[in-house]
Amino acid sequence: MIEERFDAIVVGAGPSGNAAAYTMAKEGLKVLQLERGEYPGSKNVQGAILYADALEKIIPDFREDAPLERHVIEQRLWTMDNGSHVGMHYRSDDFNEERPNRYTIIRAQFDRWFSGKVREAGAVLLCETTVTELLRDTAGRVIGVRTDRGGGTAFADIVILGEGVNGLVGQRAGLRPELKPDTVALAVKEMHFLPRETIEARFNLKGNEGVVIEAMGTITDGMTGTGFLYTNQESISIGIGCIVSDFTESNRTPYGLLEAFKRHPSVQPLLEGSECKEYVAHLIPEGGYNAMPQLYGDGWIVVGDAGQFVNAVHREGSNLAMTTGRIAAETVVWLKRRREELSKGNLAEYQRRLEETFVMKDMKKYRKIPDFLHHNKHFFNLYPKLLSGAAQTWFRVDGVDKRTKEKQIFQSFRAGRKLTGLIGDAFKLARSWR
Amino acid sequence: MMNIGEAGGTAPVKVEERLFQNRYMVDAGRPHIRIRPHETPSKALLAMTRLCPAGCYSVNDRGQVEAVVDGCVECGTCRVVTAQTGELEWNYPRGGFGVLFKFG
Ligand SMILES: Cc1cc2nc3c(=O)[nH]c(=O)nc-3n(C[C@H](O)[C@H](O)[C@H](O)COP(=O)(O)OP(=O)(O)OC[C@H]3O[C@@H](n4cnc5c(N)ncnc54)[C@H](O)[C@@H]3O)c2cc1C
Ligand code: SF4
Numbered sequence: 211m212i213e214e215r216f217d218a219i220v221v222g223a224g225p226s227g228n229a230a231a232y233t234m235a236k237e238g239l240k241v242l243q244l245e246r247g248e249y250p251g252s253k254n255v256q257g258a259i260l261y262a263d264a265l266e267k268i269i270p271d272f273r274e275d276a277p278l279e280r281h282v283i284e285q286r287l288w289t290m291d292n293g294s295h296v297g298m299h300y301r302s303d304d305f306n307e308e309r310p311n312r313y314t315i316i317r318a319q320f321d322r323w324f325s326g327k328v329r330e331a332g333a334v335l336l337c338e339t340t341v342t343e344l345l346r347d348t349a350g351r352v353i354g355v356r357t358d359r360g361g362g363t364a365f366a367d368i369v370i371l372g373e374g375v376n377g378l379v380g381q382r383a384g385l386r387p388e389l390k391p392d393t394v395a396l397a398v399k400e401m402h403f404l405p406r407e408t409i410e411a412r413f414n415l416k417g418n419e420g421v422v423i424e425a426m427g428t429i430t431d432g433m434t435g436t437g438f439l440y441t442n443q444e445s446i447s448i449g450i451g452c453i454v455s456d457f458t459e460s461n462r463t464p465y466g467l468l469e470a471f472k473r474h475p476s477v478q479p480l481l482e483g484s485e486c487k488e489y490v491a492h493l494i495p496e497g498g499y500n501a502m503p504q505l506y507g508d509g510w511i512v513v514g515d516a517g518q519f520v521n522a523v524h525r526e527g528s529n530l531a532m533t534t535g536r537i538a539a540e541t542v543v544w545l546k547r548r549r550e551e552l553s554k555g556n557l558a559e560y561q562r563r564l565e566e567t568f569v570m571k572d573m574k575k576y577r578k579i580p581d582f583l584h585h586n587k588h589f590f591n592l593y594p595k596l597l598s599g600a601a602q603t604w605f606r607v608d609g610v611d612k613r614t615k616e617k618q619i620f621q622s623f624r625a626g627r628k629l630t631g632l633i634g635d636a637f638k639l640a641r642s643w644r
Numbered sequence: 645m646m647n648i649g650e651a652g653g654t655a656p657v658k659v660e661e662r663l664f665q666n667r668y669m670v671d672a673g674r675p676h677i678r679i680r681p682h683e684t685p686s687k688a689l690l691a692m693t694r695l696c697p698a699g700c701y702s703v704n705d706r707g708q709v710e711a712v713v714d715g716c717v718e719c720g721t722c723r724v725v726t727a728q729t730g731e732l733e734w735n736y737p738r739g740g741f742g743v744l745f746k747f748g
Contacts, residue, residue, distance in 0.1 A: 246739050248669070253718060255748045317748035338740030358738055376720035378736065388727045389720075396721050398697050400662070401747045445747075454724060457695050458688065464697040469657045488747050489662035491697035491719040 216242045216366035218542060219355055220333075221341045221379060223250035225528045226514025227372030228324040229268050229535030235331035237543045242364055243333050244357060246340040251321030254374075255399060255492035256528055257438050257447060259422060260315045264529035268536050269327060273309065277319040279442035280420025281310035284413075288476070290427035290437075291598040295476045306419065314420050314440045314447070316401075344369060344383045344510070351553070352509035355379070368542055368552045369510045372535055375493045377516035385510065386503030386517075391458060392584060393497025395435060395522070397451025398464040400472075402484035406444050412480055413441055424525065427594030429471045431462055434583045434590060437471045438525070439480065446481060448472060451494060453584065464491065496522040499577035505564075506557040511538045521572050523579055530569050537563050578642035586635060588627060596626050659699035663715040670714050671741040677713045677722065678733045685709040686729040692722045717743050 220231040223245035231243045247253040259282065265272050284301035305311065329335055336359075345354040345363060354365035371380050375394065380386050404412075413421045425437040435452030450464075450471050457464065472481055495501065495518045502518045505511065513519070514531035521530065541560040542552065550556050564570045583589060600619040610618075623632060677700075679689070689709050692701040698715040701722070723734040736742070 246736055248740050248744055251748055252744045253742075253748075254745065258748075318745050319747075321748075340736050340739040376718075376723070376736075389724045391724055394724060396695075396697065396719060454695075454721060457721075458691045458725060461694070463657065463659070463694050465659050465662060465699075466657045486662070486665060488665055488745065489717075490666075490743075490745055490748060491717045491721075493720050493724070 214240075216240045216364065217546065218242075218368045218370060218539075219244065219364055219366040220370045220372060221355065222372035222374060222514075222516075223247075223321065223325050223328070223335065223337075224254050224372060224374055224514060224531065225321070225324065226516075226519075226531035226535040227370070228321070228328050229532040230370045230372055230513055230539040231333045231335075232268060232324075232328045232331050233536050233539035234543060235328065235333040237539075238332075239543065239546065241333035242366065243328065243335045244339045244341050244355070244364075245335065245337045248338055249322055250325035250335075250337070251318035254317050254321055255397070255490045256315070256317040257399070257440055257449065257525065258315045258317050258320070258528070259440065259525065260313045260320070261526065261529040262309065262311055262313065264532040266309075268532060275323070277315065277323050278418075279314040279316060280415070280418050281305065282312040282314065282422050283415075283419045284421040286421065286423040288423060288425040288427070289594045289597050290425055290429050290474065290476065291595045292428050293475055294598045294602070295425070295427070296594075296597050296601050312422075314422065314442050316442060316445075341373070341379050344379060346509075350508065352383075352507070367509070367546075370535075370538055370542075371510060371512045371516050372514050372531070373516050375495050375515040377512070380503075380510075380512055380516060385507065385512065389493070389495070390497070390501075391455035392453060393495065393501045393518075393580065394454050395451040395494045395496045396454050396457060396464055396491065397449050397494055398468050398489070398491045399447060399449030400468065400486050400490075401488045402446045402448060402481050402486050403444060404446065404481075404484045408483070409441055409444070409446065415441070418443070425471075426590060428591060429467070429474065430590050431460060431467065432587055432591045433457065433460055433462075434587065436525075439477065445487075446484065448477070448481065453496065454493070465489075494522070494527065495520050496580055498522065498580045499573040500580070502573065506554060506560050508554045509552055511542070511557060511560055513538045519569065519573070521576060523576055524572075526572075533567060533569050534564065537567070537569075575644075576642075582638060582642040586638065588635070589639075592626050596623055659697070660715075663698060666715075666717070667744040667746060668714065669741045669744060671737055674738070675711070675713050676735050676737040676742065677711055677716065679709060679711050680731050680733065682708060682731060686726070686731060688725050688729050689731045692725060695725065696722055
């Protein structure tokens, strides 16, 4: 396919692959990047909230031309039952800062922009090219890739795998095990278009201010999962996702769940009159630290979703993807400068560097959470109902005295779950959180 | 009361209506997912008739599961769910083919 040898081959042009390719090309390495989509982003899905910090460390002045939708000034967390929600809203004018911290984005547009920067930095990008396998030498070290462009091959000193959650190349090469249904979530999402002014009026916004909503409760019908609704300039992203093994046990369809979420009385007025222009689905690796595979080997490194780098509790993925991509690239550049081999032993430096960052610290902090939520379904079903019932008892003025109301609320919790269970849940949650 | 669809309500939610908004480059005659011939589908494969977000799977009158993957959004759920049973041969579409997200 391509005769010349490269310093590095990057598989995938999502945030992890782009961060890696950009960082290496910028440092003068000869980089080949391969992407199976017609253009970068054409296969990719995100909510999408972009965390500025991770991108700033790669492209400090990204705000000048990146396709950003709105900067987030208000976060809503909703616990929902069938007809109500209990919300925690945090809105602050501090988020109207010169360099805002979080933005909503549209991934297909964002990935294209990022990819433009990668090419400007000097990397060679080939789209419409699916990598089909890794090539190895007799000693087993990875030396290149085979593609579906007439079976063409390309060779490099290192292959960086930023191939996303469905990482077939690495899996088939035996670098990591197949995903398990209880460690991935299936999310479906729609893009709903509305005039700018309508969005601003409905969400109490001006200019480029934005609101994001994360929701949990009976909307997932007892499954471990969450819903989200984000404001873009002229559209609203709405989606819902649950752990795949929960889906297989339930009688719900993903689109049925999304439809019910959209028609929830707390959500429906926000979408009223909108036009849906796209429906997408994607997996999210949610197994956390305990599901993480080996991250490097002789001639290869894995970055982003392919390495399970997602913090599901905080809905962070793209920033971990960019950070792992950048650090993998920096490690490669560093080793090359020192004329060291890109062997498994030397590439351990990648993991060492990751351990120093928020990436590994957070992955470790939340290592027990995926399992905890999987086995404590009342957080998604029972508690939201109890919470809503309690709020309603408390706020409804109906001649019942407040002490009696307190008792009713307490009893509803006791009836829903034994006191020992309640205390146990709080205790277990605190322990997993630690 | 609002209709909440399927389990909780009345009208079933049709997935086809959603998919026609999407853009695809169909690789005619070369489906990227194939079901291995079977007499009776496993519970996992059968679950895909409900679980596939693009509604690609259905049961024929002999009780076997069939797939038409033109509307596939390439999420990989069916691959993960049937990994243990080995009933599917799952590959990415050839480079450039398959779904094309405008927004993602
Ligand atoms: C519904 C949803 C909402 C989310 N919301 C957020 C959010 O708000 N904020 C956040 O930070 N994260 C969010 N995430 C997570 C985030 O999207 C991911 O963590 C991130 O996209 C991972 O980046 P990546 O580069 O590792 O993988 P991807 O973005 O999946 O990129 C992988 C790339 O590799 C290409 N590829 C794969 N295999 C091959 C091959 N064999 N040959 C050639 N190319 C190949 C793909 O086409 C793709 O372009 C969300 C995810 C989902 C699904
Ligand atoms: S990959 Fe996803 S959309 Fe495609 S057939 Fe499988 S489950 Fe359906």
